[in-house]
Amino acid sequence: MSKLNAAEVEARLDAFFEENLKLVQLESGYRLSPESQNVARWQTRLYWRRLREIAERVTDTEVKLSLPEQVTPRTKVKFGIEGIVDIVRENDRVVMYDLKTHEASYIRENKELYRQQLNVYAYIWKNLRGEPLDETAIICTTFPPEWRGILQDEARLAPALAAWEPVIELDFDPDEAADTIRHFAEIVEQIEAGKFAPAPASQLKEHVPGTKSVFGRYVCRNCDARFSCSSYREYALGSSAPTERKFLDYYNDLGAEADREDFIDAALELAPTLADPDEFRD
Numbered sequence: 001m002s003k004l005n006a007a008e009v010e011a012r013l014d015a016f017f018e019e020n021l022k023l024v025q026l027e028s029g030y031r032l033s034p035e036s037q038n039v040a041r042w043q044t045r046l047y048w049r050r051l052r053e054i055a056e057r058v059t060d061t062e063v064k065l066s067l068p069e070q071v072t073p074r075t076k077v078k079f080g081i082e083g084i085v086d087i088v089r090e091n092d093r094v095v096m097y098d099l100k101t102h103e104a105s106y107i108r109e110n111k112e113l114y115r116q117q118l119n120v121y122a123y124i125w126k127n128l129r130g131e132p133l134d135e136t137a138i139i140c141t142t143f144p145p146e147w148r149g150i151l152q153d154e155a156r157l158a159p160a161l162a163a164w165e166p167v168i169e170l171d172f173d174p175d176e177a178a179d180t181i182r183h184f185a186e187i188v189e190q191i192e193a194g195k196f197a198p199a200p201a202s203q204l205k206e207h208v209p210g211t212k213s214v215f216g217r218y219v220c221r222n223c224d225a226r227f228s229c230s231s232y233r234e235y236a237l238g239s240s241a242p243t244e245r246k247f248l249d250y251y252n253d254l255g256a257e258a259d260r261e262d263f264i265d266a267a268l269e270l271a272p273t274l275a276d277p278d279e280f281r282d
Helices: 006-028 034-057 104-109 111-128 145-149 154-163 174-192 224-228 230-237 242-252 257-270
Strands: 060-071 078-090 093-100 135-140 167-170
Touching: 006 034, 034 078, 034 154, 060 111, 060 174, 078 111, 078 174, 093 111, 104 111, 104 135, 104 167, 111 135, 111 167, 111 174
Parallel strands: 093 135
Antiparallel strands: 060 078, 078 093, 135 167
């Protein structure tokens, strides 16, 4: 079979993207806006253009790593940890790659968070599977947000792509995995106990290292629970950003006056009749 040229490869990628997009939409019922679809499509293309050399060298793709039968320390709840990685075996060296959709600048500023996760994967790979491992790295698939304005301008995109460094090597130590697993067990206990608490409203205004955004914009905008979150409501009410101003309209929209009156009348009709109104007085 003849080797595909670059244009043919990207045409195939676009076709695969459309197929997977339809599948995700059918399974989840979630729809991406046209703008989000375009960004995701370009993310796939640029990942291939910049990381083709690594992609073609992958020897074990989408390797599932599993750490089952873990138990929380106090409540003894059983849980498991799973992850998916790619492996490159070359010249007697084994490299483990973990793909992330986060910005490279964010990963570099928060390396320890990702190193902890890779320690667990390295522990599973080396200690449980008995496989050799020489290096671990994160591959960032998200292109810098400032590129959105140059995606159609090849003269500006090409040099930006060449300067992009989406592969971030991280040291690993399987012996440190126990601390991460213990911390994860504590989180599982909190989830099982129904202990959920949002970040304080003050944190939503803080700058997120490695980004140009604050917590409320970088993190909360990706959280579906923000609509009912007291911290996000406080943040949105005090923000002048366009997106947050839209939430002000949402929070403060009590409907038209006629609709409000209808709601009150309907509620009164359904309310129980009190023989003695003093029943509800202290």
